[in-house]
Amino acid sequence: MTGFGRAQVETNQLSVKVEFRTVNGKGFHCKLRMPSDLLEHEAKVEGMLRQALSRGSISGFVSVRRSHDETVEFDQQVLKNYLAAWKRTEKNLGLDVVSPTLKDLISMPGAMHSARNPQGQLRAVERVIKQAAAEAIVALQDSRAKEGVRLAKEMQRIISQLEKLVARTARRAPAAVKEVSAKYELRVQHALAAAGENDSYDLGRELIALAERADVQEEIARLEIHIARLRATIKKGGAVGREFEFILQECHREITTLGNKSSDSKLSEMVVAMKLCAQQLKEQIANVE
Secondary structure, three states, rough: OOOOEEEEEEEEOOOEEEEEEEEEOOEEEEEEEEEEEHHHHHHHHEEEEEHHHOOEEEOOOOOOOOOOOOOOOEHHHHHHHHHHHHHHHHHHHOOOOOOOOHHHHHHHOEEEEOOOOOOHHHHHHHHHHHHHHHHHHHHHHHHHHHHHHHHHHHHHHHHHHHHHHHHHHHHHHHHHHHHHHHHHHHHHHHHHHHOOOOHHHHHHHHHHHHHHOOOOOOHHHHHHHHHHHHHHHHHOOOOOOOHHHHHHHHHHHHHHHHHOOOOOOOHHHHHHHHHHHHHHHHHHHHOOO
C-alpha cells in the first residue's frame, strides 16, 4: 500500500528529520538511509517499522543536524585502525599501496564523536531519532489509512459487479440446463436410432448424467459464500491482504469450474466477465497490507 510520512524533531543540540515511503509489496522489505556514524540505529528504526507494518516495500531517510556550538572530535585510534586495515587489505590483495585521504577515513563509522559527554550525546541522538521515527510512522499510517479507504470503495464496487454476475448466472442456470438437456436428448435419440435401438431406460440414464454434469448450482452457492466472506474481510479492516488473496483464489477456482461445466453461450459470457472482476480484485489486493 502506498503512503508517505514525515516528521522533524528539534532540541537545543539536535535536529532530526525522518521520512518514510511505502509502495506495494507482498512481503516486508525495508531500506533505510542515514548518516554512516548513526548506522547502529538502523536496526532499531527498522524494528519500529516492523511492529507498525506487516507488508510493503519501505524506503526511509534519517538525517541528523547537530548544533554549531557542539565540539566534535575525530577518534584518532579508530582512524589508525582503519588505515592499518586499509594497507593490510591492499597487501593481501596484491594491490598498489595507495594511502586513503583523511576524507576517506573520517567517513567511516565511528570516526568522529562529540567531545562533550559522548555517551550522553549518543543516548540523546537515539532518543530523538526514535521520537521522530515514531511520529513519521504515525503520519505514514494515516496516509496509508486514507489510501485504504479509497481502495476499499473500489474493491466493494468490483465485488458488487461480481455479485450481480453471480445472481444473473443463478437466474440463467435452470434454463441453460433445460436447453442443454433438450439438445442432449435429441443427440442421444439420433444415436440410438442410428444404432437401431430404442431403450428409454438408457436414454433417461444418460440424460440424467449429462444434466448433472451441466448443473452449476453448487459452484454458484459457493461463490455467494465467498463473496460474503470478501465483504466481511474488507469490513473487518486491518492487515487482511493475505486472507483476501486466499478467498479470491477460491472464487477463481469456482468460476473456472463453472465455465468448464457450462456449454451455454450466455453463461460463458458471464464467466468471462466474472474472471475479469476477479482479475481486477487481484490487482487491487496487491496494494493492501
